Amino acid sequence: MKKYKIGVCCTFGAGSSMMLKMNLSQVFSKMGLDATVEVYDISGVTSVELDAIYTSAALAQQVASSGTSAIVIPVVNYFDLAELEELTKKHLLAAGQE
Numbered sequence: 001m002k003k004y005k006i007g008v009c010c011t012f013g014a015g016s017s018m019m020l021k022m023n024l025s026q027v028f029s030k031m032g033l034d035a036t037v038e039v040y041d042i043s044g045v046t047s048v049e050l051d052a053i054y055t056s057a058a059l060a061q062q063v064a065s066s067g068t069s070a071i072v073i074p075v076v077n078y079f080d081l082a083e084l085e086e087l088t089k090k091h092l093l094a095a096g097q098e
Helices: 015-031 057-064 081-097
Strands: 003-010 034-041 052-056 071-075
Touching (some): 003 015, 015 034, 052 057
């Protein structure tokens, strides 16, 4: 089974990304995925080798154009576990990285 290295990113790497990290960890556990989830600010996320970066829809384009090789996954609602599961299936698992 693949072990995923996941980044969550917000502007400062504080409040909102911590909430996203907790919710993603819950979703990954439910899905049976082995993943390490770390929190980053917008300036530090691109210097780390990651499988995927979950970030707000507002920051997704900025993160994607920063030169990262990770899949950038825009999230609208950090608290919607069904949305997080669907985004994981659509972007991370469908990318053939499982």
